[in-house]
Amino acid sequence: MKVSPTAPPQGTVRDWLDHRAVMSGERSGYLFFDGGAPLTWSQLRNRARNLAARLTAQGLEKSASVAIMQPNGREAIECLYGVLYGGFRATVINLAAGDDAIRYALDHCEARIALVGAAQQDLFNRVRTDVLRQLPQADGTNPVDLYDLLPDDDALLMYTSGTTGQPKGVVHSNSSLLAGGWTPTIAHDLTSKDIGLCVLPINHINGLCVTVLGTLICGGALAVAEKFSASRFWDQCESAQATWFSVVPTIISHLLHSETGPSPDVRERLRFGRSASAALAPDVQNNFEKRFDVPIVETMGLTETAAQILSNPLPPGIRKIGSPGKAIGNDVCILSAALEPRGPNTQGEIAVRGPNVMREYFKNPDATQETFTSDGWLRTGDLGHLDNDGYVFVTGRLKELIIKGGENIAPREIDEALYSHPDVIEAAAFARPCKTYGERVEAAVKLKDDTRVAPEHLIAICREKLGSFKTPDVIHVLDDLPKGPSGKIQRIKLVSLTGSPTS
Known part of the structure; x- marks a missing residue:
């Protein structure tokens, strides 16, 4: 299974994990700073297969939701891949969303099984539904046969922030989820030699698709931090020997204003830092690059598109400061108020179409229909325009x-x-x-x-x-x-x- 610069990955997450276990089995795929031992690709495949068998033995139907209530760490990676390997819908819960939003998500997703971290037990007990229980301990019975999987089978259910109403559950298939790991891979030329640093929560689409699944697609390695720490960030880059990292603008600003900085070895090793999830102020980007000599690549993505839809090129390509770049791996256009594509330098709503776009909003056909145009463009809710070179400039959110x-x-x-x-x-x-x-x-x-x-x-x-x-x-x-x-x-x-x- 090879990574094509023009065609999205074929198969399922199970296929790709099996492939990594066969081709790079003894290489570490995921590293941790919380004391957890590194996971080689073969270890991860075996752990995922065992968890998938245990979930299947509970009588869950294929594509049934399995709630994951785990902070960043080894167990979270194992749980995510175990659910995906079994053909279930990984329903990753935002642990910082508050009890009401978490309770809503657990009820709405119809999960019967939850995989809960030790520190999340009290939270789980507060918000659990009547039908939801934790996975029983392994009983030593023989493994069951796993479901046959297809690329179009459900793989991920992730809830939006719900800032303007009830959270919406975004459903991704195996195919669109893999495409979500593929778009940053081809945009940033990630290879098996790259080691990423993940400081964003993997219960958010950026952390999950860009870093976790991007690593699966490129075959490199990922160092997973429990959370972002300005005082520890550069030391983590050093110990992981990171070649890239993915963060958000507030983190870049906090690093810029901190007293610590990268060592000469870190500066030399880092190919780039990646910014997403919100607009990056040009002054912050310019001052960061001037102080640390680490190029920042601004990008843009959505939960509904398995993260990335736009990216600036890596140096020495032209990075247009103030723009999250241009479409790579999908198509982007600007829509008029009548939902018709507009030409360059004309303001409108940014829309996207491609292999990384979600299937639907879970149990919400009205919202799904409203989000897609009749010819398949997904409306992002962001305003902006395209310049003559295809770079998108974002004005802001329609609702903001x-x-x-x-x-x-x-x-x-x-x-x-x-x-x-x-x-x-x-x-x-x-x-x-x-x-x-x-x-x-x-x-x-x-x-x-x-x-x-x-x-x-x-x-x-x-x-x-x-x-x-x-x-x-x-x-x-x-x-x-x-x-x-x-x-x-x-x-x-x-x-x-x-x-x-x-x-």
Whole structure:
């Protein structure tokens, strides 16, 4: 089984894991910092096959949901591959979503079996449904025959953040899940010689598809950290001998403002760092690369597309700062309000079509129909345009636009103005209901501990860069901005968190 630069992977996750076990059996595929022993490809295949047999022996139907409540670590990797190897629907639970959202996901997915980490037992007991139980201990019986698998069989069920309503369950097949590991592989020229560093939770689509499944496709290795730590990050790159890493913009900003940095060996070994999940401010990217001499490749992806849909090329290719790149492995277009493709340099909704696109929203045909156009484009909900070279420039989320006096203001351009100040670690603009304009502009920032910069100074910077109309009326200084499991800032929570009265 070879990786083609033009055709997505064939077969199933089971096929690819068997292939790695045969071709690279004694090589370590996954490494850990929590004391867990490395997993060779043959060990992982054997562990996955045994777990698949135990799940099958419970009488689960093929493609039935199996809930995975595991933090990053060896057991999480084994559980994920075991569920996929058996032909079940791996239902990875966002452990940071809160009890109500987790309870909803466990009930909605109809799982009968849960694979629960030791530290998640109390959480499981609080949110479990009446029909949900943990997998019994192995009883020593003979293994059962596993289900025959096809590429179109269900493989993954992952719930969205649900910031504008109940979370939606995104269903991926074996085929689209493998394509989710293939798109970063071909975009970043990953090979069996590469070692990635994963600091993002693998119960998020970025960590799962880009790093975990990207490693399966390219045949390299992945060092899995329990979570991101700015003080440990560069040491982890060193000990893992990482050649690349995948993070989010808030992590890049925190690394930029930390006192630690990479050793000369780490700088020489790292081919690139990868940024996804949210827009990366140009000032943050430029300052990071200038300080650390590590190129950052900005990308874009969605849960609905098994992560990546866009990527900038690696150096020496042209990386357009401020753009997440162009389509690699799928097709991207800009849709008009009438859902018709538009030409270059015209604003509209970004849409994608390709092998990595989801099958459906679980038990939600109305949402599925609304998300797909009649000719198969998946609507991302992001606004932007294509330039003449095919690079996409993202304005912002449709649902996050600030509409002040009938004029649309993209929060991203305000964020970037705030990030231009070197003491701003996190920034997010948002809309506040307003009697005069309908909505007004406000923003929240996290600043360096020793800074003396005042909100009024940041407002002056915005006024200089953006003009008075787009400048925030108020800038709130917070200890931390609310973030989802991947580290993406959640603007929707800022209105209630900052608590300013309506004016």
